Amino acid sequence: MSEGAAKKEEKPGKFQAIRGTRDLLPPETALWNRVEQTAREIFGTFGYGEIRPPIFEPTELFARAVGGETDIVSKEMYTFVDRSEKLELHTSIGNLGVFLQKVRQLYKSGEISQESQDQMGLELVENQSKKVNDLLAGTSKSEDASRDIYTLIMLFEALRLGNDISLRPEATASACRAYIEHNMQQLPQPVKLYYMGPMFRRERPQKGRYRQFYQIGAEVLGGTDAPAIDAEVIEMVMTFFEKLELKGVQLSVNSIGCRECRPKYVELLRAELLKVKDKLGPDSQRRIDTNPLRVLDSKVKEEQAIIEKLPRIGDHLCKQCADHYAAVKRELDLRGVKYRENWRLVRGLDYYMRTTFEITAQGLGSQDAVCGGGRYDGLVELLGGPPTKGIGFAIGEDRLILSLQESGKAPVAQGRDVYIAWMGENARGTAVRAAKALRSAGFSVELPPVEQKFGKALGQADKLGAKYALILGDNEVTSGEWTLKTLADGTQQKLTEPQLLDFLRKS
């Protein structure tokens, strides 16, 4: 019986990343860094600044932004109560005074959930408390003191500590919240922001869809809704993708009208859909009620011919919207941005209006959109801010990376510049100093922690993909001339420390 076997018995069950999450590891993370760095560069050239909103926000913020009707709020967000303890309820009359004291404190320190505060303000608590105190002190004038106590207890039963918060499913709502919170309407308009980071959605994973996924996005808030802004936003994403050499990029654009013309079109569409209802599948039939626009992006083959004959929103835009859309297209042409019009491109949520766009790339299976965006002029106001124009997009970074990998753009493992092959205690100190000098000059250096056989050291250098091996033994320490071996061709040369640094800088 080996020790290993005995230990195994005590080994706890394996931990693994929870469903829909994963580790990003080297060398893949090098690609992630390149993508993110490129985004910073490009967005910077368009005058955008970075915003880093919190990972979680009140559930209500996201719920209001997406409009509480869809599945999104009900089951696709990671929602929890940030402090789920319950108030210990003292039902005996004698303790009630202490309990009330505590409730009052909690109110003042803001630890009662917003929901509970809405139901039962501090005023009500004070009011009821006073009655109870009077009762306890025997000075009650209430005819029905026991009923007051009962009411109070019932109210406290419903009292909850902690607020509903959610992990952010997207960042647009946060950006808008921040715009309002920091009075950014007083800055020069428009305010141009970009962000990148993890988002969370409680969905069934599939290709390019994870529960913790990453987005890179940008928002333009405030100022005008001039078509040039729409076009420049799109131009920026396309420039970014070009710089990354993303393959098979296709931009689709559309206009979905405004609060004036869209509802009329939706009703027309609904009426037309009802005429052909029995030819549609169950999903589409359901959408006639819930969200007729979404029938347009049905993937069911048999429905395609029917959908093509439906009325198109482009023919039903109001004059302002039609003009705006035409101008956006002109501005895109002006910038040399190639696009395809897709009248069936709709966004799922109410707050989108006018310009919508989507970018697809190759190698992504059925989830092939890498970027989606659009104009959302009413959103800031909906969240309690001033009337504000807005437009933005979000890039699915996971999918972007996936597409880059599929097209063979994956980076190679990062090698070291120099591997220090040192031998003997005499060389040890020299090796440490050499490593320090080389690293501070910016080179990546591998310094073996323990002495190795020389042949093995070179073998390690090779496996790690080092460009050079710096050989330090008794000879080098005595003479002060170090040996540098070029691994690729096996040549070597003798160099003093300054010569070595000089040589490496030039190579």
Place this chain on the structure above:
RNA sequence: GUGGGAGUAGCUCAGCUGGUAGAGCGUCGGUCUGUGGCACCGAAUGUCGCGGGUUCAAGCCCCGUCUCCCACCCCA
């Protein structure tokens, strides 16, 4: 949430109609204590995803469950 496919060594996978677990690559060691890639030799690593059932006997058959993949739903 729904449907289909799949889980065997670190990785890629083989394993016949049930009969006690294998290869290649990788890792580590040796040949080889001042010269790497090559070659040869050797070693380690598996509760065959997990739990239950059938059987004298289960990686293989049955049931459940978890995870992954693909698609649907949804899509911020």
